[in-house]
Amino acid sequence: MLVASQLYLFVRGDRALQQSRWSLRRKKLLRLALIGFFVSTLIIYIAFLSRWAPLEHPSPLILYLFIYPTAIWSFGSLFSFLLLLLADLTGYCARLIRAKVVQQNEASALPLDPSRRMFMQTSLGALTAAPILVSGYGASYASNGWGIEEVHLSLSSSHPFDPPLKVVQVSDIHSGLFMTPDQMRHYAEAIRQLGPDLFVLTGDFIANSAVDLPPCIKEMARVESRYGSFAVLGNHEHWYGEPEKIITAFEGAGISILHNSHQILEIDRGSIAIAGIDDLRVGRPNLGRALDGLNPTLPTILLSHRPEIFPRAAARNITLTLSGHYHGGQVKVSVLGLSISPAHLLSPYPEGLYRLRNSHLYVNRGLGTTGTPVRVNAPPEITLFHLT
Incomplete structure (x- = not known):
């Protein structure tokens, strides 16, 4: 074309x-x-x-x-x-x-x-x-239109966190031609300034080459969070890299990859579980394995690169699912109150906050771009959650 x-x-x-x-x-x-x-x-x-x-x-x-x-x-x-x-x-x-x-x-x-x-x-x-x-x-x-989106949610009505738990999410960094180490360092510094209790990354760290992964890991590892940093793989890690080597590289930098697994975090405001699954399309996701052994009453955050897992997560009483992948459409047109973009045509969850019964899903617009370094009406974002 x-x-x-x-x-x-x-x-x-x-x-x-x-x-x-x-x-x-x-x-x-x-x-x-x-x-x-x-x-x-x-x-x-x-x-x-x-x-x-x-x-x-x-x-x-x-x-x-x-x-x-x-x-x-x-x-x-x-x-x-x-x-x-x-x-x-x-x-x-x-x-x-x-x-x-x-x-x-x-x-x-x-x-x-x-x-x-x-x-x-x-x-x-x-x-x-x-x-x-x-x-x-x-x-x-x-490159310059990014912002910090703040979201206030309740994880547990019976034992609310006080003060709120600060969770920072980034997604779709796409390190490569149009996401340089200097840009990633700038984003990492902005995240550090937020003082997160928990830092999560929801996949697509590279654009089109595994060569661009080390600078991404290096800059994201600079973020210090009170209870750790956790991530899941996206489709680009499967397309352009070797998942096993990528997992090893992240783990070596102190960022835990949740590959169909979970961890329970003991924090001073109670306990919370964080789980993660592989990419829904090109990976080998296994939600059952990721949640195996978890107390269903424990507040749980699920990381999934693609958001279409949300109905199944809600059926398993997952409190909050965090995803990315769609970049908010990257190029979006708003007409008569309707948003039109490739993402809005491909998924019922292109961006933002969704609720199903007592479960919530948040779809991050990502920091990077793919295909073209252009965004219109879909700015990059860092998401700061205040969880009670």
């Missing part, structure tokens, strides 16, 4: 250039520039898709001069392509209808007003440029 969109945009741009009123010399120069731009874009696509270019920790010059602009252009131009294609199809249908009407009326078509044509072309140009601008804004938003 990317290659097809680029070829279409080149043909469309070249046609508009030839129809312009510029001098022949300027047209030739602009055409050469247009060819150079699209050829270089396609070369970058091929280079990175075939791993000719180094993907691991490129220099800031390569990252911000080549990779980010190409990613922003690719995402935005895909929507520009769709808008132009729709406009061309609409124009083609309109011309067919107009020719049919003229033929039936046996009359000549009225000449088009040049000023109206210019207005239409300018409006179409602005409309097709808009996705590129939104894409650029979304890349900045993904």
